[in-house]
Amino acid sequence: MKCWSIILAAGSGSRLAEAAGGKKKQFIEWKGAPLFWHSAVVLSRVARTQGVVFVFPEEDLEDAREQLKGLDKFRYLGMPWVAVAGGPRRQDSVYNGLTALPRECETVLVHDAARPFMTPALVNRLLDALKGGAKGVIPALPVTDTIKAVDGNTVSGTPDRATLRAIQTPQGFIRSVLQQAHDTCRTENWQVTDDASVLEQAGIPVMIVDGEPANIKITHPEDLAMLESQSSSAPAMVPVVGWGYDVHRYGSGRPMKLGGVPIPGGPEVVAHSDGDVLLHALTDALLGCIGGGDIGEHFPDTSAEFDNISSGILLNEVADKAAQAGLVITNVDVTVIAQIPKLAPWKDHIKKNICRLLKLEPIQVNVKATTEEKLGFTGEKKGIKAVATVTALRPAG
Known part of the structure; x- marks a missing residue:
């Protein structure tokens, strides 16, 4: 099953902009390369992935393409890549990425550029599930905190946390299934937060595999400390x-x-x-x-x-x-x-x-x-x- 990946790097990063010196989080430098490149390198280490589509803000697209050419020249991603402009919403950016996939692509992984700590082992778990017959599969972690549903400032209920999971990316899909679900999403103007939600609204079952606690998303200013600790903590x-x-x-x-x-x-x-x-x-x-x-x-x-x-x-x-x-x-x-x-x-x-x-x-x-x-x-x-x-x-x- 030929697999390509879509790396979403089209967000504005407004919550991090001030702490990152005005730079959007996907372009923050870590270990000599922007965050979006680290995700691509991990995906390229998986033998079953054949290429990647990067989705950038439209105003940054040309600069990002030039940056990619320089990175690929000296660091060898080792597989083809395409860069396209994103849209106003996450779902629009994914749709644009889907349209850039080659015809022979059969499965697709959708990943947030701000999660640079995933491992090839996680990617292989997702691909194994797709090979086993899943139409959509996502990494999930058990919820350890008690979660409250609220109405305004009042608690309205306490869901059983045994039935709850915290969801990560990358998320894996049969390409034709995800494309059809996104087509319906655009026609019906659904508002969704991730691609699994698109399949759920289309009535398509989504499987889960074990996520990784270290696969965190760089979102808030305090998260930048995790990049620094990853770089500075080194055993003998x-x-x-x-x-x-x-x-x-x-x-x-x-x-x-x-x-x-x-x-x-x-x-x-x-x-x-x-x-x-x-x-x-x-x-x-x-x-x-x-x-x-x-x-x-x-x-x-x-x-x-x-x-x-x-x-x-x-x-x-x-x-x-x-x-x-x-x-x-x-x-x-x-x-x-x-x-x-x-x-x-x-x-x-x-x-x-x-x-x-x-x-x-x-x-x-x-x-x-x-x-x-x-x-x-x-x-x-x-x-x-x-x-x-x-x-x-x-x-x-």
């Missing part, structure tokens, strides 16, 4: 190294992919998953950095669940485990060993995709290819090997 770190190796034989099987990039004309590979030998080696190297065993323990080739699965999804899951362990990747060095095919035309594409999947800068990733001078398994064109080294910092203790 120790350097670690992980090493990975993988090999696949050629034969009738899967079309060749390396680093998540299809290799046209390459030999087919015999494999249970998609046979991406490079991402398998890289996944093992990441596991080495956190003492996490090997790829076969986590994704056994005896399980039907992983039959022809994208190796990018496996890398996503391990990268999530590494992030939860506090790992900070400093460098990735990978080598493909094969007599055929010639990989020179694809090395830059592979590098960009690894940067995208692991949220790394180009200087942090190196991709090499070599042969074994017609010797041995690869030299006889019987198969392909890959090795990967990951250097990183891990919290001490």
